[in-house]
Amino acid sequence: MTTQDPYASSRETTEGRVYSVTGNDWDSLVTEIGATKEERVVVNMGPQHPSTHGVLRLILELEGETVTEARAGIGYLHTGIEKNAEYRTWTQGTTFVTRMDYLSPIFNETAYCLAVEKLLGVTEDIPERASVIRVLMMEFNRISSHMVALGTGALELGALTPMLFAFREREKVLDIFELVTGLRMNMAYIRPGGVSQDLPVGALTKIRETVKELRHNFKDNAKLLIGNTIWMKRTQGVGYLDLAGCITLGVTGPILRATGMPWDLRKSEPYCGYENYNFDVITNDGCDTYGRFLIKMDELEQSLRIIEQCVVKLEALEGAPVMIEDKKIGSPADLKVGPDGMGNSQEHIAHIMGQSMEALIHHFKISTEGFRVPAGQVYSTVESPKGEMGVHLVSDGGSHPYRLHFREPSFNNLQSLAAMCEGSMIADVVAAVASIDPVMGGVDR
C-alpha cells in the first residue's frame, strides 16, 4: 500500500526500500513493512526530533525494539567558529567561543582566555578578584547547565514536572548572569586579562539570596526523582559504560565520575585558584544513567558551596582590580551595565573625548588592533559541566589566533553512544543520550 502523499511514502533506493513517516500513518506503515520479508529495519531519528537534544541525528538499526547498531550523525549546527576566530582579534575571540556550547558559555570563555593568557605568559598576573569572579560565574553556569541536562532529560523520559522545576532554578541563575554581565546567554564576559567589568552594586546580596533559594528549591527535584520507581526503572542500568570504556573513548566529566573514578580537573590541575576552595568530587559506581543523574544532583550542592566561598572572598577583595594591570592587554574602557546592556561608562567617554588625546588613541588602538601574542602553542583545560574542555591555541605572533581548536567534551562523549546503546531497547537510547548531555552547538562548533 502506497499513498500519494510525497512526504509520507515509500520508494526504492539502492540500499533498500525507504519509508517516510510523518505522523498518523503508523498503521499503514506497519502493514506495509509487515508484508516484506525484511527483519532488519534502519530507523533514522532526527535531526529534527524533540528527544535528540537539538539537531542530533541518530541512525538506529533495529530488530524489533532492540537496537543492534547505533550511529550518530552530526554536523547540522557546524558554524565554523574555529575558522572565524582566525579573522578576529584575540579579545573578539571570546564573543565567538561563547556561542559554541551555548549552555555553558562561561566555561568556553574561561577555557579560551586561560589559553590566551598562557600564551602571553601572564597567568600569574591575573588579579585575584578577576579569578574569583570567574570561579563564581563558572559555578553558577555549572548549575544552569546541569539544570537543562536534568530538565530536558526528564522531559524526554516523559516527566514534565522536573523540567518545570529545573527551568525555574535556571531562570534564577540567568537573572544573576543578567545582573552581572547584562546578558543571559553568550555574555563574552570573561576576557583575556580578567573579566570585562566588576560586579554591580548589590550583586553579592542578590547572589546570597539566590544561593539560599536554590538550595531550598533543589530539594523539589530531589524529592521527585531520587528513589522514584518509574525514574529508576527508566535509568538504572541504562546506558552502561564502565571505566575501561570511558578511558578508551576519552570520556570525561559526570560519565567518567559515574564509574567511580574521582577525576576532576578542578582538583587534579587547579586553575583560577580552585585549590583554595573546599568542595568534594562526587562519584558513583553505577556506570549508568541513574548514576550520572545522581552525580549532577550532588554537584549542584558542591557548586553552591564554592559560590558561598567566592562571596566571602569577594567581600574581602572589594574594590580590587578585575583586569590585568598591563595596559597593552587590558581594555581601557571601564565597561558598565546600563539599561540597554553592557557598554562604555560615561566617565570613560568623557575622558577620552574631552580630556586626553592619548587616552583616545590608546582606546582606538586596543579596540581595532588589539594586542599581539608571542608565537607558540598551548593546550589549556577546564572542567566544564560535561567534562574536559580543552583549547589548543596556536599563535604566529600576530594580533589574531593562528589556529583555535576546541576539544569539546560533548563532541567526544557523544561517540560513546554506540557503546552505551547497542543491545538495548530503543526507548533506552533516549535516556542514554540525555545522560551524555550533548549540546550540539558544542559538538559541531
Added chain:
Amino acid sequence: MSEEHGLFGAKGSGDTSGYGGLVRKRHNDLSAQRPYGGYFDELVDELERAYPEFNDDIEQIVIYRGELTLHVKAARLFQVAQALRDTPALRFEVCLGVSGVHYPTDKDRELHCVFPFLSMTFNRRIRLEVSVPDSNPHLPSLVELWGGNNWHERETFDMFGIIFDGHPALTRILMPDDWIGHPQRKDYPLGGIPVEYKGATVPPPNERRSYR
C-alpha cells in the same frame, strides 16, 4: 625562520600607515635543552628506555609555557603513541583527540597534527606533534589504540584533508558528504558576502584590512 612585511594583512589596498617597509622575522626553532625541568626529564628518560629508536624518531623536543611537545616522525606515530600508553612508567591512558594546523609556508611539512595525551595515573600531560607534506598527507590512525580518536580523526580529515591510514571509516563528519575542499586550510577562504549599510559597503571579514 619566517619573514613578514608591513603591518596589515590585506594586500593591494594601499597601506597608507607608513608601516609598509616593516619587516619582521621570527625564529621557529624552540628546541629545548636538558634539564627540561619538572617531571619532563623523567618522562623523556622513561620513553627513551621504552622506545629504543627514540633518537631516530623524535625529531625535536619543545618545552613552551610549561608544556612538553615531542615532534615525531609521521610514520612512527603509532609506535610512539603505543609506547606512551603501554609503558607502566608512562601510562598515558587518555588521548584527547587531534588538532590539525596548516602552515602553508613550511615546505614539505605543510600539515601538522597535534595529539594531546593525559596520564590519569601520574597526572601528567604530553603532546605529540607530527607533520606531513600537503602532496602526500598520510598519517597512521590511532583509533586502534584509542577508540575515542575516531571522530577526532574524521574531523581533522574533514577540516584539513589529512588521511588517517587504518581508520575504520574515514568520512566527513561536520561538513556535508559531497563538500569540496577542506575548510580549515589557510588557502580556503572564509567566505561571506559584502554588507551594505547606509550606502557604504562593508566587505566580508577576510577581505577587510586587518592588523597582522
